[in-house]
Amino acid sequence: MDIFCKIINNEIPSYTLYEDDIVKVFLDVNPNHNGHTLIVPKKHYQDFFDIDEDTLMHVYKVAKDIAKLLKERLNYDGISMCQNNGLGQEVKHYHLHLIPKYKEESKISLGEVYNKLK
Numbered sequence: 001m002d003i004f005c006k007i008i009n010n011e012i013p014s015y016t017l018y019e020d021d022i023v024k025v026f027l028d029v030n031p032n033h034n035g036h037t038l039i040v041p042k043k044h045y046q047d048f049f050d051i052d053e054d055t056l057m058h059v060y061k062v063a064k065d066i067a068k069l070l071k072e073r074l075n076y077d078g079i080s081m082c083q084n085n086g087l088g089q090e091v092k093h094y095h096l097h098l099i100p101k102y103k104e105e106s107k108i109s110l111g112e113v114y115n116k117l118k
């Protein structure tokens with residue numbers, strides 16, 4: 001079982017920002033920037049080619065809400081959304097990265113980021 005299935009099953013703790021029947025949203029444990037967030041479908045899909053369109057649309061609907069939350073609380077200057085398949089995909093369970101970008105940034109701990117977002 002991959003690490004995201006374990007997080008979804010609550011076998012591994014995570015800094016969870018949002019969850020519903022279809023997705024779980026939590027902070028990346030190795031963030032590139034403050035507020036680096038992952039949106040992960042609860043059902044196991046390997047990648048973009050495996051995930052169904054309804055779930056994919058839901059992932060992006062939630063991404064919009066989370067991007068707004070991150071803007072409100074962390075006031076980033078830009079945000080990237082990226083999703084790797086095959087080479088470069090570290091966990092073989094579909095996930096969308098939301099990566100805020102800042103003109104100037106002082107890195108803070110995951111716990112501090114989480115406190116600003118929860």
Ligand SMILES: [Zn+2]
Binds near residue numbers: 001002092
């Ligand atoms: Zn999985």
